[in-house]
Amino acid sequence: xxxxxxxxxxxxxxxxxxxxxxxxxxxxxxxxxxxxxxxxxxxxxxxxxxxxxxxxxxxxxxxxxxxxxxxxxxxxxxxxxxxxxxxxxxxxxxxxxxxxxxxxxxxxxxxxxxxxxxxxxxxxxxxxxxxxxxxxxxxxxxxxxxxxxxxxxxxxxxxxxxxxxxxxxxxxxxxxxxxxxxxxxxxxxxxxxxxxxxxxxxxxxxxxxxxxxxxxxxxxxxxxxxxxxxxxxxxxxxxxxxxxxxxxxxxxxxxxxxxxxxxxxxxxxxxxxxxxxxxxxxxxxx
Ligand code: PXG
Numbered sequence: 067x068x069x070x071x072x073x074x075x076x077x078x079x080x081x082x083x084x085x086x087x088x089x090x091x092x093x094x095x096x097x098x099x100x101x102x103x104x105x106x107x108x109x110x111x112x113x114x115x116x117x118x119x120x121x122x123x124x125x126x127x128x129x130x131x132x133x134x135x136x137x138x139x140x141x142x143x144x145x146x147x148x149x150x151x152x153x154x155x156x157x158x159x160x161x162x163x164x165x166x167x168x169x170x171x172x173x174x175x176x177x178x179x180x181x182x183x184x185x186x187x188x189x190x191x192x193x194x195x196x197x198x199x200x201x202x203x204x205x206x207x208x209x210x211x212x213x214x215x216x217x218x219x220x221x222x223x224x225x226x227x228x229x230x231x232x233x234x235x236x237x238x239x240x241x242x243x244x245x246x247x248x249x250x251x252x253x254x255x256x257x258x259x260x261x262x263x264x265x266x267x268x269x270x271x272x273x274x275x276x277x278x279x280x281x282x283x284x285x286x287x288x289x290x291x292x293x294x295x296x297x298x299x300x301x302x303x304x305x306x307x308x309x310x311x312x313x314x315x316x317x318x319x320x321x322x323x324x325x326x327x328x329x330x331x332x333x334x335x336x337x338x339x340x341x342x343x344x345x346x347x348x349x350x351x352x
Contacts, residue, residue, distance in 0.1 A: 070147040072140050072180035077147050083181075090173050091160025095220035097176075098122035101314045102155040104145055104182070105349040109155065112138060114277045122216045123159060130159050131176055144180040154185035154315070160219070188316060193342070196322030196334045197311070199251070201300060202230035202239040206249035206272045214249065214272045224252040238311065240303070240324065243272045248298040254313035255279040256321075258298065258306035259337050265302070268295040278312040278345075285344045291337065300325070308335025317349075318342040 071083035090096035100119045103110045116134050123130050132140070141155055157180055164173035204226040207214050212223075224241075231239035231252070240256060243249045250256055250273040257266045257279075264286045269275050283293045303309060309321040309329045318341055320334030329335075 072144045074177055086163045088163045089160050090164050091219055097160035097219040098217055099219060100157040103314050104150050104153045107151050109141060110349055111277045125216045128161060128176060132178055140180050144182040148182045150182045154183055156181040192319050196320035197238060198236050198323040199238045199240055199321055200231060200234045200236050200325050201242060202227045204230060206241040206243050208244055209272050214274050215269060217274060228252045247271050249273050251311055254311035254316050257310050258303060259308035259335055260306050263292045263294060265294050265296060267298055271297055276312055278314055282312050282341055285341055308338050310338045318345055
């Protein structure tokens with residue numbers, strides 16, 4: 067018996083886990099998703115992820131055909147069926163099968179998919195040495211286009227930025243917004259430390275309000291570090307004492323070089339490493 071995938075109320079074999087080519091999730095990227103960690107067989111920040119999924123769906127006028135409790139039960143069943151202790155859940159809601167036209171009203175049945183698998187962790191070297199990142203030409207989506215707060219299946223904006231990062235010889239890109247302020251990375255939020263204060267761009271700069279971002283802000287506040295959300299410029303990044311990225315997959319990854327400028331002393335920062343330690347304790351504690 068191989069891996070099991072949840073689709074619309076049923077757990078099926080991975081080989082049988084198929085979605086129609088007429089699904090608007092495939093045809094138009096019309097849908098929403100969450101990427102969630104499982105630590106010690108427990109779903110990390112489950113409520114926060116489910117709430118965000120429903121808000122993303124609400125913002126694109128997609129009605130999820132299950133209650134939040136049913137979604138949680140589906141995730142728990144899928145994690146158990148796959149014997150996942152430390153892993154990753156991909157929760158997806160697509161607009162469903164429709165006609166070859168944009169009209170979402172032609173899709174009467176949204177599909178709910180839960181994949182629970184092991185997670186491909188970033189190399190240990192990233193955490194020990196820190197990342198080199200670059201700002202890229204592709205700007206983050208304007209909030210009045212697809213608001214970046216919506217975790218939609220339309221990731222082309224971020225994929226373009228990722229391609230530019232890879233072409234520039236790095237693994238991650240910093241995206242700016244239409245005003246030139248710092249927004250976020252392709253799959254991570256960004257933080258800087260300046261004079262023992264923690265700073266990260268506000269949601270209004272056009273960022274996904276990361277669950278990891280919120281955890282880190284709480285942890286910092288808990289050790290008496292002031293947390294601020296001002297608009298940040300590239301200059302602010304270059305002259306920061308420390309910089310790091312946060313995300314479900316990455317947890318907390320130090321950044322030591324941005325656009326060729328050395329950040330701090332070129333090594334992962336002390337507050338960054340302290341927060342990483344606290345974060346990992348938090349994932350064990352829940
Ligand atoms: N910004 C963007 C654009 C993201 O996609 C984050 C920030 C961090 O949010 P969380 O809530 O995870 O702290 C994300 C999250 C994947 C994958 O498989 C992507 C994310 C999370 C998990 C998996 O590419 N992006």
